[in-house]
Amino acid sequence: MLPVTAPPLSCLEPRQLGLVDYLATFEAMQKFTETRDPQTPDSLWICEHSAVYTQGLAGKADHVLNPGNIPVVQSNRGGQVTFHGPGQVVAYPLIDLKRAGYYVKEYVYRIEESVIKTLAHFGVTGHRVSGSPGIYVRLDDPTSHAALSGPRHPADPFRGLGKIAALGIKVSRHCTYHGVALNVAMDLEPYSRINPCGYVGLQTTDLSTIGVSVSWQEAADVLGHKLVTYLSP
Secondary structure: OOOOOOOOOOOOOEEEEEEEOHHHHHHHHHHHHHHOOOOOOOEEEEEEEOOEEEEOOOOOHHHEOOOOOOOEEEOOOOOOOEEEOOOEEEEEEEOEHHHHOOOHHHHHHHHHHHHHHHHHHOOOOOEEEOOEEEEEEEOOOOOOOOOOOOOOEOOEOOOOEEEEEEEEEEEEOOEEEEEEEEEOOOOOHHHHHEOHHHOOOOOEOOOOOOOOOOOHHHHHHHHHHHHHHHOOO
16 A cells, blocks of 8 residues: 655645635634644635735725725735725635745745746736735736836826735744735725725726636636746745
8 A cells, every 4th residue: 555645844735715714714823823833734715805904014094094884904914005806816825935945025926927827828918016025007008028127107106007916924933824916806996995006096906807807716716726836935
């Protein structure tokens, strides 16, 4: 009888959680990270949240303009305020970076690359903007493969762009939590009540708004697959 070989601890194990409360998920990530040891397998939690604004460690109260009845939750991730809601795929990689063999800067690059490849799967070209984590699309031509070139407009570095994926992470004892949110088909109005990611007037968009009809489940499956691929050691 052949021996059964356990999967490597650094192999991501995707778990789809469905629609879950943000605060409860945040607390579960914290507990997972605080109690894990060098033998704990990495994991990838994929979910969506009920409507909620989340503040990062750098978040300023004046970037929350009019939350109305949407709760505002303080978190310990990097970055400033963002919005989560139904129709958005949220992915939380729980990875031991020391074991994976790469550093935080490369980790961020790999997450962004996973989003870019996911968008490409649906015929959309994603772009990075230097100094502004996350992924953006050209609002006038989301399928254009032309690279962003030249300096961005100094008064409006995001002119002509819409943010389609937001990134916010936390690293504790070389282990990651929080993650990335990809807008699929959601109510974008709540973004108008904040300065998204701390930028006044930053436009946000989703796949539906730019003409891509795809289910939450399909987007979650593709993004999960890309994250497993690009976050591998």
